[in-house]
Amino acid sequence: MRVLVLLVCLALGPASVLGGSEPDFERLRKELIREIKEDVRETAESIGRDHFQDKVFQALASVPRHRFVPEKHRRRAYENRPLPIGYGQTISQPYIVALMTDLLDLEPEETVLEVGTGSGYQAAVLAELVRKVVTVEIIPELAKQAKQRFQLLGIENIRAAQKDGYYGFPEEAPFDAIMVTAAGDHIPPPLIKQLEPGGRMVLPVGGPFMVQQLTLVRKDLNGEIHTEQMLPVRFVPLTGGH
Ligand code: SAH
Numbered sequence: 001m002r003v004l005v006l007l008v009c010l011a012l013g014p015a016s017v018l019g020g021s022e023p024d025f026e027r028l029r030k031e032l033i034r035e036i037k038e039d040v041r042e043t044a045e046s047i048g049r050d051h052f053q054d055k056v057f058q059a060l061a062s063v064p065r066h067r068f069v070p071e072k073h074r075r076r077a078y079e080n081r082p083l084p085i086g087y088g089q090t091i092s093q094p095y096i097v098a099l100m101t102d103l104l105d106l107e108p109e110e111t112v113l114e115v116g117t118g119s120g121y122q123a124a125v126l127a128e129l130v131r132k133v134v135t136v137e138i139i140p141e142l143a144k145q146a147k148q149r150f151q152l153l154g155i156e157n158i159r160a161a162q163k164d165g166y167y168g169f170p171e172e173a174p175f176d177a178i179m180v181t182a183a184g185d186h187i188p189p190p191l192i193k194q195l196e197p198g199g200r201m202v203l204p205v206g207g208p209f210m211v212q213q214l215t216l217v218r219k220d221l222n223g224e225i226h227t228e229q230m231l232p233v234r235f236v237p238l239t240g241g242h
Pocket of ligand 1: 090091092139166
């Protein structure tokens with residue numbers, strides 16, 4: 001009997017024994033990038049640009065998104081949509097990751113703060129583009145998992161911590177750029193304070209579970225703040241004690 005089972009398994013091939021072969025993730029990643037480029041053209045008017053910097057796409061091409069989603073969603077990792085990551089949270093839609101990254105207009109020697117580590121995917125994309133990323137997550141289990149992922153993938157220029165990002169990360173401030181991946185109804189004043197003159201911040205602003213506005217904030221060299229609304233978006237709420 002055992003021999004028969006083994007023979008059947010061999011006939012089906014090792015992949016079917018394990019429940020299907022691994023998809024060609026690299027090919028799927030390339031297709032996803034093509035899709036994002038189409039989305040950029042379609043949304044060009046509201047986002048004020050018809051292409052993103054090449055280096056943003058290169059970063060997306062280098063980060064294995066399937067390693068940042070729960071095992072059961074791996075096959076869907078390269079669909080252009082958000083996916084659940086547990087604890088009621090989601091990994092953002094790849095187009096939104098690309099857009100928010102492009103809006104920050106990053107330079108290689110810069111330091112970026114991300115509020116809302118979640119899976120760690122966005123931080124890993126940022127880490128391809130700048131010298132250092134500091135990322136904070138309020139949910140302890142997610143913070144821990146993301147930290148382990150960075151280690152496993154050998155990403156060394158991310159400092160990840162568990163804390164309430166509304167208050168930023170004063171120990172590492174000021175930042176050249178800040179990205180917030182959860183929505184609050186106002187721009188957190190501590191984050192404005194921790195932004196370097198000449199710095200950029202991108203964040204969704206609006207009530208929880210409503211449509212929010214993706215907002216680009218610039219602090220000019222005189223320290224004055226300029227804001228610009230880019231696109232209606234939907235993010236999970238910025239929680240915490242504020
Ligand atoms: N950037 C993430 C998307 C995460 S969703 C990714 O690439 O996967 C937003 C995350 O923000 C959630 O994990 C949520 O727990 C976290 N969050 C919400 N409020 C926060 C706060 N005040 N400080 C830090 N993280 C917060």
